[in-house]
Amino acid sequence: MDQPQYQSYWQSIFEWNSIFMFVPMMLGIVGISLLIAHLILKRKKRPSKPYLVLIVAGYLLYFGVPSAFQGLMLLFMFTTIPTVQTMDVIFSIIYVPIVGFSFTIIGILLIVKPPSVRALYRKYFD
Known part of the structure; x- marks a missing residue:
């Protein structure tokens, strides 16, 4: 399969395998899971x-x-x-x-x- 051709570097950083897409996505998933765990524990008063x-x-x-x-x-x-x-x-x-x-x-x-x-x-x- 051919690699996509981009007009500029800024178009290529939004690929799924780019570090600029992967790292914020993983930090968001980890942050949301910590927030959900904190809210559940706060509701149970622990x-x-x-x-x-x-x-x-x-x-x-x-x-x-x-x-x-x-x-x-x-x-x-x-x-x-x-x-x-x-x-x-x-x-x-x-x-x-x-x-x-x-x-x-x-x-x-x-x-x-x-x-x-x-x-x-x-x-x-x-």
């Missing part, structure tokens, strides 16, 4: 902070673990294939594992660190 922290940690892990796994695969690829060990290849694809590992670490810290989340965990799983 504290929303520990639940929202768990939801945010879940989103961070959902987006971070696949990128971190891809980073581990890239590390394996860098060590085994000698033609990929050039610095321009490494620097051009190294941002994916960095984002993945940072999302994963922040998500794990949000689950483990706050005492309100630990109390919520003990309430339902102990």
